[in-house]
Amino acid sequence: MPGYSISQVDTMKLCVVMVGLPARGKSLIARKIVRYLSWLSITAKSFNVGEYRRGYQSHPTAEFFDDENLESLKIRKQALKLALDDLIDWFNNSNGMVGVLDGTSMTREKRESIYNILKTNQIQPLFLESFCNDQETIMHNILDVKMTSPDYINDESKSDDNKIDSEMKINIKDPEFIINDFLKRISYFEKSYEPLDQQKDSDKSFIKLINVAQQIIINRIETYLQSRIVYFVMNLHIKPRTIWLSRHGESMYNLEGKIGGDAGLSPRGLKYAEKLPELVRQSAGYRDLTVWISTLKRTAETSQHLPYKKLQWKALDELDAGVCDGMTYEEIENKFPEDFKARDDNKYEYRYRGGESYRDVVIRLEPIIMELERQENILIVTHQAVLRCIYAYFMNVPQEESPWMSIPLHTLIKLEPKAYGTTVTRIKANIPAVSTYKEKGTSQLGEDLTDTSNKSKNIIISAKEELFNGTR
């Protein structure tokens, strides 16, 4: 049986309607909401109105966004209509639960019309405005994401450079042009912008983020799902940060092929613990960071030489194998053959007798993810299954694939979340360890490194690699 999840709490379809001027982080927030909800098994999808508009006008200059330009106004209205149509289709035909309409929804009149269309289709609207008047943040955002926006960058697949150049009559890669053009675009939007207002919009459910999360106004938050979204967006920040992930060093149980338990480290595991501070220093420099470990001995031993503040989290403990705790996979296959097969068939949902499933682990990790969103530089030393779940959140790995990802021992993984993706670097310690990877359909441990057909297993392996030799 799948565990309890927030997806079962509200049955109502919900549409988050983004509101705000360009370069206010709307798309970024929209994508993060979708990633967070999908990780919690809530079917979510974002519909970006700009992408629909690009179907008609791929490289517009600022004047395209002038409301007095009737020709382009028609195109913009059409793009919004197509995005809304697709969103409603998705709710009706793909069991959608939370859709995000990622446009600007500048005026009260436009929002009212979106509100009515959604209500007619039994979809609950939740407006989410990112309001920002801090010029430094706006300029940072333009430099961060708009210099590489498809609006300004030539799409190779269209390969008609001359046409685009003549349409825009500019050098599309000129940064100064992009900044000025984008600022002009914003000024056109400003002419009609009507921010959400506590009095005028008092009948609507809305969240208003002011200057990232300096101030937050919420209005008519009525359902559990809405309140989860409020809580999530409240915790987002835009400061640069890095997250390092490491499994504990090789344990005595790992050597014996046993799962679970609370064993200490093997001699090679202890060597990894000794090398870890150097590995981290090499990657983090002199940044201050906090180390999060589980309550199990092997993570405490692994982190013992790290010269940083440490926090223990029960939620970071390894997936509970219930009655199979302390057994080898071979023993499990002999003693519980049906369970062994059931787990291979659906590893995400399978719950060990008296223990946990991956889904259960995800649910207990939610506070960890929330806290990670709030924090800056964190190193997490934890266990294979837990690490897979955390990695899946940052890298948007689908549930059916995440339990099969390969995360080897004695390897430090560096995640750098950026505006539109996360950079991964894998740093090997060069200290041998057993493989604890179990392929589907066998009880033997070890990876077939020549087999490149298993997409999920290779997700982490394909990350950029850095071999650490301690001499750099």
Ligand SMILES: Nc1ncnc2c1ncn2[C@@H]1O[C@H](COP(=O)(O)OP(=O)(O)OP(=O)(O)O)[C@@H](O)[C@H]1O
């Ligand atoms: N709450 C926020 N307020 C201001 N900036 C933010 C916020 N959240 C994220 N950002 C920043 O916004 C940038 C991403 O901008 P994004 O493209 O998502 O803006 P947008 O509002 O969707 O713009 P457009 O309307 O042109 O599509 C990133 O640099 C990110 O750091």
